[in-house]
Amino acid sequence: MDQSTPMIVDSMSTPRVYSNASRFQGTAEFTPSIYATPQVHSSDMLVNGFPSIMNSSITNLGTRLLNTDGMYFGNDIIQRYAEVYEHTRPQEDIGNAPETYEQMCEEYSKSFREEGGGIFNFKPRECRLWEAERNTWKLLKLLSQYRFTPIKSLDGTRNPFQTDGQLLCELLAIDKDFAEAWIVRKWLWKIAPDFITVETNPEYRSFTKNSILLDLKKRDSEEYKYLDPDGTHRTQKPLHPYDQEHEKELVRSIFEYLRRGQFDDAIDISDKNGHYWRSAILSGIILYDEKVDGLHISKIGCKFQAVNTDRVTSNENGNVTTIGNVNRQIWRGTCYHCANQEKLDVYDRAIYGVLSGNYESIIPICRTWEDYVWAYYNSLIECQQEEHARHMGVNDDDDLPINIKVLTPKEIFELVESKRVDSRDFDLEKFHIIQKLIILNDSKEMVKQLKVEIIDKRLRREDEIAYVHFLRLATHLILYLRDLMLSTPDKESDDIIKLYTELLIECHQNKLIALYASKLPREISIEIYASFLKGVTSSCTERRKLFTLAEQYGLNVVAITRKTFELIFKEIESPDRYGPVSDIRIITLQEPVNAVEEIQIRALEWLTFSKEQHREALKSANALCRIFLASGRMNVAGKIIMEMKYTKSPLSAIRYVKPDDDEDEIDTVFIEHQNYCTMIEYYNKYEAWWKTWKSKPEKPSSKELNEWTKNIKDITNSLDIRFHKFLDSYVIDFLRDTKTMVTEEDEIRIRELERVMDIYIPNAVLRHHKVLYETRDILPANLEESFNLANLVVEENADLTIHFRRSKKLPLLIMSLRDSYLEILKKNPKDISNVLHVD
Incomplete structure (x- = not known):
């Protein structure tokens, strides 16, 4: 190994070879030895310098975790997760997002522990879930940092005379599997729960010794001299019950310290209880090294700290010269x-x-999944470390053979799964599946298993709390893996993210939905975001914000708003449900629209947020008007038309749509809209006329009567103008006059237009006849004009009789014309030639 390239080995840092050890400045302090790991306290998990979202205090957590639907899904939790995901960039710092998630989980689990009355009481289920998720993010952070950190190649030359410590550093640098196993064991050390250690009793086996001393017969007997460490096994004499119990608790505590990698604490507790021989045994695990300078081994760069000064030899100047067990192979064989x-x-x-x-x-006293995995991985590390030393020719003593089968990680988890640990805690089992596949570096299988647990096993139906927690974790795991450019099965990943997005919709997390929808394929994102917008009934300003969010996250807003309108449009009842045209009752313009109809009108606003959709919005407005008019709901169509004219309405943007510039093609969309406007204007004026007509003063020859007469003349003339304009411009199916292929959509439009005309043209003619007939005394010419409506109906260029026949209103028209004819005869019985004149 290149002596100029220091190798850093830290209990929680990734074992790598770096060209500059200063890269680790500012990280956690180095542990006393490569085996010694200080106990972790919850306060140690909080690191300064993280986003402000980590600084928010958690007050009344139990209440905030439950929303109005009783779901375990607090608003602050999902918002903080979204902020972490959005503002962390794995490309810049691999472990940033997992570490922040980990700290959040620790924060929430700590709150649950405090609410439960302390960490030594029974932990509520929610606390277990948060701790399991915290452990998962910790594991992912550690392994990701190792797997995605570039490795500096080692120099081909190496020192043939290396110590155990040097060989360990070399093994960590050249063997990826061993380094990952090392990290897994460190992780298992860190996540082990706290325990209650033995009470200190510094006097070695005091009760047994006092019992012997008080018995004169035993005091001088060779038979009872068995207080040495091997005495009880050699003589088969039992200790005093109190000493037996204390030693039982002591060895249990020592094991628990070793289970957590806290070798210093295990040695210390042995010393404090007078079991110095146990301290000596435990000290043998420290690797031998040479030329120690101060507390760090300078020659190879491994930053080991001395376990304590009792196990370090010093020269005359007081400098440390050697450390560790030089006969470690013999010691390990003895332990075996x-x-x-x-x-x-x-x-x-x-x-x-x-x-x-x-x-x-170790297996007989393992209780949890973590215990079993730790036991096997500890064995894997020790065996591979010893095998590497043998391969390098450092340890070749076969006097104490060790027969331990070296297991692969896959074999380890197969054995662990066969143990049925944790008393079948189904909550933890789900997390163990994830943790196992993170360790095995199988992201594809992990996503598939997540899909099985969440979707195939219908977790939501069984347990809402676990479903929400597990779904949130699964979603952010998948997003993190995608950010790392790891391969994940697309369908399973998309199914999980889609489920989470739907959950956000259910929980009314409107500001977060676009973020997660943007991580789905185009068609799915359009579908899910449109279904979300369909149910949004807030103000136009708030809906525009949702539109802007979709734009911000790169969603196809044009397709989404179109789909949103279509979803709402499909819910409108078909006119065919209302039966024949003759049975339709026209609702007056003055009648207010109901809540459902208001939502359907507001659906048009989704098409007004983008200028490129304004023409599409106009076409959709026409379609809405046709549907409502075809079912007699003229009030709804009238509201659409009036809002398009009202400058402060979002729908007013549609009004400024210009006709197509193509002169060779008739702009049917624009013309249809203008004709609806003309129709609504006529019916609106008619309702005004009817209101004025019914307000005739009771006293004749009064000033009010004269004013009323003048008003009725003006409004009648105005109504007559609008009536003829309406009939002259009513909607004609231009598709019939072109060679354009008629589509299914065109056929539906034609049927709806015919129904509209069948309803409103006969009705308008009959209403106008009433206006002319009723005002015959005020405007005498109206009587003759009312009779001449027959000419208008049968005019060749606009044969309106077809609408009267289909609406079965022709008898009503004939009866109305009969009244006009009889009135004309009554006033001019001798000369009716002018009346019967047909242009």
Whole structure:
């Protein structure tokens, strides 16, 4: 190994070879040794300098996690996750997003622990979920940093005389699988839960010793001199029950410290309880190294700290010269032999199993999935480390053979899954699936398993809390993997992100939906965002913001708004449901529209936010008017037309659409809109006429009567003008007069136009006859004009009789003309030639 290239080994840092060790300045402090890991406190998880979203305090968390629907999905949680995802760039810092997610999970789990009355009480389910997610992000952070950090090639020359410490550094640098196993074990050390350690009793086996001293017969007997460490096994004499219990708790505590990688604490607790021989045994795990300067090994750059000064030799000047176990192979073989002694306590055997890498003596006391994985990975690391030393010719002592099967990571997880650990905790099992596949670096299989758990197993129906938590985690895992350019199965990934987006829609997280919809394929994003916009009924300003958000995140806003209108448009009842034209009742313009109709009108506004859709909006407005008019809801069509004329309405933008510039083609869209305007103007004027007519003063010859007469004359003349304009410009199907191929959409439009004309032309003629007939005394010429409406109906250029026949209104027209004819005869019985004149 190049002596000028330092290798940094830290308990939570990624083992890599760097050209400059200063890259790790500002990171966590180095641990006392490569095996010693300080206990983690929740406060240590909070790092300064993260986004402001990490600084928000969590108050009343239990309430805020439950929204109005009773779902475990607090607004602040999903918003913070979205902010972290949006504002972190894995390309800049691989571990930034996972570390921030990890800290958030720690923050929430801490709040649940505090609400539960302390970390040693039974933890609520929510706390377990947050802790499991925190552990998952921690694992992903550590392995991602290793897998995506460039490796500096090692110099081909190497020192043939290397110590165990140097060989470990070399192995970490050249063996990717070993380095990842090292990281996994460090992760398992860190996530182990806290435990209650043994009470300190500095006097070694005091109860047994006092019992012997108080018994004069035992005091001088050789039979009872068994207080040495091997005495009880040699003589088969039991200790005092109190000493037995204390030693049982001591070895359990030592094992728990080793389980967490806290070797310093295990040695310290042995010293404090007078078990110095245990301290000596545990100290043997420290690798031997040479030429130690101060607390760091300068020769190879491995930043080891001395476990304590009792295990370090010094020269005359007080400088450290050597550290560690020079006979580690003999020591490990002895530990392996002790681990197989069935007469030893189960925790004693487990301790020796940890030191030697013998997982078979550890498995009996493992309780959780993490315990089993740690036991196997600890064995994997110890065995590979020893095998590398043998391969390099450093350890070749075969006097104490060690027979441990070296397992591959896949074999490890197969064994763990066969143990049925955690008492089948289905919540944790889901996280273990993810963690296993992160370790195995199988992102494709991980996404497939996520899809199985969330979708195929119908998790939502079984458990809403787990569904929401797991779905959020799965979504952000997939997004993180995609940002790292890792291969994930598209369909399964899209299904999960789509589910999460739909959940955001259900929870009314309107500002976040565009962000996640933008991560879906084009067609799916259009469909899901349009279905979301379809249900939004807030103000136009708020809806425009949602449109802008879609633009901001690169969604196809034109296709989305078109789809949104189509979805709402499809919900409008077909005119065919209302039966024959003759049964249709025309709703007056003055009658207000209902809430559903108002939503349908507002649907047009989605098409006004982009100028390139204004003509499309005009065409859609025509379609809406046709549908409403064909069902007799003239009030709704009238509101659309009036809003298009009102400058402060968003629909007014449609009014300024110009006809097509192509002179060879008739702009049917523009003409149809103008004709609807003319129709609405006529009916609106008629309702004004009717209101004026009904307001005739009761006193004749009064001033009010004269004013009323003048008003009725003016409004009648104005109405007559609009009536003829309406009939002259009513909608003609121009497609019939062209050679253009008629599509299915055109056929529907033609049928709707015919129905509209069948309803409103006969009705307008009959209404206008009433106007002319009723005003015959005020405007005498109107009587003759009312009769001449017959000429207008049968005029060759605009044969209106077809509409009267289809609407079955021809008998009504004949009866109305009969009244006009009889009135004319009554006033001029001798000369009716002018009346019967036909132009």
